[in-house]
Amino acid sequence: MSEQKIVHIHIPKDELYTTTLTAGKHELISDEPENVEGGTxxxxxxxxxxxxxxxxxxxxTIKMYAKRKEWKLGDIFLELRHNKRHAEDCANCEDPESKIDVIEKELIIKGDLTDEQREKLLDISKKCPVHRTLQSDITIESMLSKEH
Known part of the structure; x- marks a missing residue:
């Protein structure tokens, strides 16, 4: 069984959306953009x-695979875009609920690699654990905790 991941998320009472995210010893900030009312x-x-x-x-995942194969991989870049669009077979395209989430991944691979190796790395890019999680059936269990 794999290790359970735990992160802590907190919005202080005097903040509207600015959120502190903690994962172990790492702390990050999240917020809404300024074009969202109250976002900073x-x-x-x-x-x-x-x-x-x-x-x-x-x-x-790509780096691990290429290292194991001892391929001459250079820098790798990935640009991701997220949007919502209607499915091609949309029965009721006027309904905003009929939109699906689409993530586009554009991979740039540098290095002394053949076209076949590049295609294999593209295929491997679809097998990273987070990619597989996002494409699987996910269950999110929500519960209330007693106040401390």
């Missing part, structure tokens, strides 16, 4: 963090 853009928004988690896992 003190940090990336939650979807930015979602994309960053997917992107960092993707590149780490």
């Amino acid at each position: 853009d003190q940090g990336p928004d939650p979807y930015d963090y979602l994309l960053m988690g997917l992107g960092s896992c993707t590149l780490m």
Whole structure:
């Protein structure tokens, strides 16, 4: 069984959206952009963090695979975009609830690699644990904790 991940998220009562995220000894800030009423853009928004988690896992997975194969991998870059769009077979496209989330991943691979190796790395990029989690059936169990 894999280790359970625990992160702590906190918004103090005097903040509107600026959120402190803690994972072990690491602390990050999240916020809404200024174009959202009350947002102060003190940090990336939650979807930015979602994309960053997917992107960092993707590149780490590619790097591990290429290292194991002893391929001459140079710098690797990934640009991710998130948007909501209607499915191609949308029955009721006027309903905003009919939109689906789409994440586009554009991979740039530097290094002395063949086209076949690059295609294999693209395939490997789809097998990182976060990618697989996002494409699986996810259960989120929400509960209230007693006040401390």
